[in-house]
């Protein structure tokens with residue numbers, strides 16, 4: 187009997203949570219936004235999503251194979267990256283944008299740094315910025331059959347007026363998955379209920395952003411203006427799905443609040459004082475780079491040394 | 497700073513207590529030889545005072561304490577000393593042990609007259625606890641009389657009875673509180689008699705409302721004792737977390753409970769203190785939960801120390817399915833054993849037999865930085881990073897990130913979705929750091 191028994195260090199029980207389960211839930215949570223994108227923009231959006239996901243998964247598979255590493259696509263993190271990146275692409279982008287973006291996200295931003303858990307930058311965002319810089323005209327062209335072009339934020343920035351209701355529902359120009367606040371929030375609620383993400387980062391991000399634009403936006407406390415900023419652009423998608431990316435956000439609890447506030451302020455700065463109308467992606471990437479510093483200044487004190495309450 | 501009845505962090509694992517909680521404690525008599533390892537406590541191993549061939553009685557001292565931080569050992573049956581030799585113990589080592597052949601007569605020594613508690617001096621009370629060989633029976637095995645002799649007894653403000661029993665599957669304290677609540681209370685009163693400025697707190701997790709009710713009822717005329725229901729959460733019974741939940745005082749890893757004016761004893765220890773002080777009886781029994789999904793009839797037993805583990809399994813109806821893993825203690829902090837041919841010691845709280853080993857079922861993956869370990873950690877540290885430092889042997893960063901505040905509770909490994917062996921790595925690093933500190 188004794189050679190059948192297993193010995194290992196404590197604890198001897200484990201929770202049911204698993205990496206691939208978590209990743210699958212995130213993919214599921216992105217589905218409302220993706221579905222709305224397809225409904226809103228048509229079949230090209232669906233194609234782009236599929237191509238980007240396939241590109242991410244294949245890149246990871248090939249990378250593992252070439253480097254003779256253990257195949258890691260089973261953790262579904264590449265799928266998450268693929269969907270997230272696709273949701274950040276303009277709906278009428280050519281198919282190869284998804285292919286190139288997916289490969290860049292996985293190979294350059296993730297695998298070259300050591301794979302899941304080792305990358306310091308969110309792969310989807312890294313790839314988006316790479317595409318923005320390399321193929322600016324494609325990535326900033328939001329014209330498609332359904333909409334004439336300018337995103338609500340661009341309209342807002344040039345002083346025009348926008349329909350906030352349409353923005354909340356998502357019937358506006360923009361990237362595939364960012365337009366519908368409702369769809370994004372439904373997915374986010376699902377993740378919050380499952381305990382996969384919490385409100386520390388999205389909450390402090392959104393609150394500090396609101397405060398920032400109330401002070402510096404030039405409109406004072408104007409409900410319509412604030413609502414348009416919240417519903418417009420990538421803020422919701424960014425706050426709930428990209429700023430909360432485990433790997434690239436601080437792990438300390440205080441650090442997460444600080445990170446959220448920082449993102450809120452950066453986004454505000456980029457949107458109001460920057461050249462473009464958008465700012466979420468750059469804010470989060472800059473935030474990613476600052477994570478080690480944030481963690482350093484928010485090291486927990488430990489139980490019995492003043493850290494027992496937090 | 498008030499007591500919150502809880503602490504930050506912690507987890508809610510499947511508790512498995514239903515398997516054994518409704519069955520009364522059963523007395524069992526040992527059939528085979530009894531084995532008494534000389535080191536069943538923290539401190540110097542005891543020194544045998546009998547030799548091969550001697551006849552001993554139940555309750556007779558067979559080994560004496562070797563210094564202040566040590567504890568004597570008593571025979572728990574009558575019979576003949578068969579050998580003093582190396583025997584395997586639960587942790588797997590072979591250590592010196594006294595082996596007694598049971599004559600089945602259970603002849604007892606005369607424990608002598610006992611003065612009532614009120615007439616005993618404080619020194620006499622501590623002496624009795626020391627003589628009885630009482631050690632912390634929750635698992636640590638620290639000699640109780642040492643704990644009861646703090647430098648400044650007047651500064652002790654709380655004596656906390658650790659009735660939390662937060663480890664999953666364990667129900668021995670629960671049964672004890674239901675069946676012999678007065679003994680626990682009387683034990684607490686013995687300790688309170690030592691500390692004039694102290695109040696007694698019986699800290700019970702609120703998943704045991706029946707115990708809370710009984711204890712409240714029995715202590716309603718005891719002005720010095722309060723019963724406190726704490727939030728049910730593992731590791732509510734960990735010493736530092738318990739003190740914090742019950743009193744609002746937080747001690748770090750460099751401090752003793754006494755530094756915060758607290759003394760903590762668990763249920764079984766208090767009962768042992770009680771029989772030592774009021775009946776002159778040495779520590780001879782303990783309650784052991786024999787449970788797990790591999791066991792036919794899981795329940796609690798009153799076991800004579802020295803009894804072989806095989807006998808406990810037999811008494812619990814044997815295995816109904818082959819166990820894949822057997823744990824000495826609870827599933828969170830106990831250790832896996834590979835041989836059942838070992839004796840019950842003073843610190844053996846449970847024998848948990850599982851048909852599936854959840855640890856080897858899943859492979860370890862890369863850390864996804866999810867922060868679950870951070871949220872769950874009652875030591876309020878960053879387990880994922882500490883484990884990284886441990887893996888690299890980076891003692892400096894490990895200490896800078898407060899690795900020593902880890903209480904080795906196992907919560908981080910439990911919650912980790914990547915199934916990392918966080919606790920294991922952090923534990924071994926802590927051992928190395930402590931060893932370094934001793935050298936200095």
Ligand code: SF4
Nearest residue numbers: 873875902903906908
């Ligand atoms: S680091 Fe230590 S105290 Fe924290 S959860 Fe892990 S084992 Fe428990």
Ligand code: SF4
Nearest residue numbers: 863864866867869912
């Ligand atoms: S729980 Fe596991 S995967 Fe999550 S941060 Fe901690 S070590 Fe990493």
